[in-house]
Amino acid sequence: MWSKEKPNYGDQIRVNRGLYFHHGIYVSDDEVIQYASPKVSEISPETALIISTSLAEFLKGGEVEVRKYNSDELKEVRSKGEIVKFARSQLGTGLGEYHLLDNNCEHFSNYCAFGKKVSNQVDDILGMLFGR
Numbered sequence: 001m002w003s004k005e006k007p008n009y010g011d012q013i014r015v016n017r018g019l020y021f022h023h024g025i026y027v028s029d030d031e032v033i034q035y036a037s038p039k040v041s042e043i044s045p046e047t048a049l050i051i052s053t054s055l056a057e058f059l060k061g062g063e064v065e066v067r068k069y070n071s072d073e074l075k076e077v078r079s080k081g082e083i084v085k086f087a088r089s090q091l092g093t094g095l096g097e098y099h100l101l102d103n104n105c106e107h108f109s110n111y112c113a114f115g116k117k118v119s120n121q122v123d124d125i126l127g128m129l130f131g132r
Contacts, residue, residue: 001068010027010083033052
């Protein structure tokens with residue numbers, strides 16, 4: 001579940017980009033760690049890597065949403081400190097490894113929080129297309 005509210009340290013956040021949601025890890029208003037192209041105007045799998053930007057740069061005028069965990073997820077999610085520590089350890093990695101279906105920004109965010117690369121967006125779309 002997602003809620004439109006001010007994020008806190010270590011939260012998984014997302015912003016609606018129209019056709020998809022872009023995901024990241026909130027550290028502060030000055031630092032959001034995300035899997036994206038370093039040039040704000042560029043969307044390119046070849047140049048995408050784990051970067052740190054401000055919340056304003058992450059949102060690009062959109063509205064932030066914060067992930068709220070269900071009871072099962074609360075049993076598995078890492079602590080906020082562990083989430084941020086892991087996200088920071090990944091800064092600068094991932095160049096040329098971005099893939100829309102199996103290594104995107106949501107995979108990265110969930111990897112930081114749960115240690116598993118999962119994308120609910122991708123799973124939902126594939127389910128609709130292929131009846132999975």
